[in-house]
Amino acid sequence: MNYLSHFQRYKFNYEIIVLFCYFFINATVLATSVLMEESRESSSLVFDTREPFVWEYSSAVSSILLFPLIVYLLRKHPFQWQNIKQSFAVYGFASVVFSLGHVGLMVGIREVVYLLMDRRYDFGNLGFELLYEYRKDLWSFIFFVIVIKGYQFIIMRLQGEANPIEIGESEHSVDKPHTNLDRLLVKKLGKEFIIQIHDVEWLEGSGNYVNLHIKERIYPLRATLTSLSAQLSTQGFCRIHRSHAVRLDMVESITPLASGDSEVKLRNNKTLMLSRRYKDGFKQMFER
16 A cells, blocks of 8 residues: 555544644744743733643644635635635625634633633733634635645545546536446546446545545545436445445445444455445345
């Protein structure tokens, strides 16, 4: 397994680790900077040395909790330059919601921690502090949007994006009905190559994309798992879970579980869950 395949397999885990490391390293640096600045200006600190860490870590935790909402916003309402006024309105409103959510979570965490320290937390003048925090949160919101879009662009360039091809025709939408989908055109790092549908081992739903798993490689295809699995049912693919579908001739064994679900082991040693909701349809297609 090469580095890209390894990253694709554990992509979510790496993203979580990097996210936590960034926020908490940044919070630690900011907290220690406050202590160093205070000690440089006077020989005795005028506040509890724990306070800067409470301030910065509460902000970091709040940002982490809100970060998935920014990802969701970019997925559901991507910024459109051709409709820039509406996009600015949506993202401007989202920045206000982000700031209010950040302040609310942050103050709530501080209130609890200060209570445990037998102290009282004073947020200050509400109007002034909200404006002060929004000034910082707006820049953080813009920074997060740029980082997320840049990261998605790099990942897409590295792993390539698949587009359906119909025999004798140009590229088309995978949601187009009655389409004989048997090949995919993959664009990767400025190159194009074709993969066959019968090489796909299993499908994984990921928001507006379906990840096609082919021999330890993953190619995203812009589609829904519902539409794609239905379209490929005539080619031996079957939906077995709300998040994935499999090519039936890849199935090696099925192990029933006490919960009523089952584990499906593929010939590539990948194990997927067969939920009770899709069990009857799976059995019918498998027996057929």
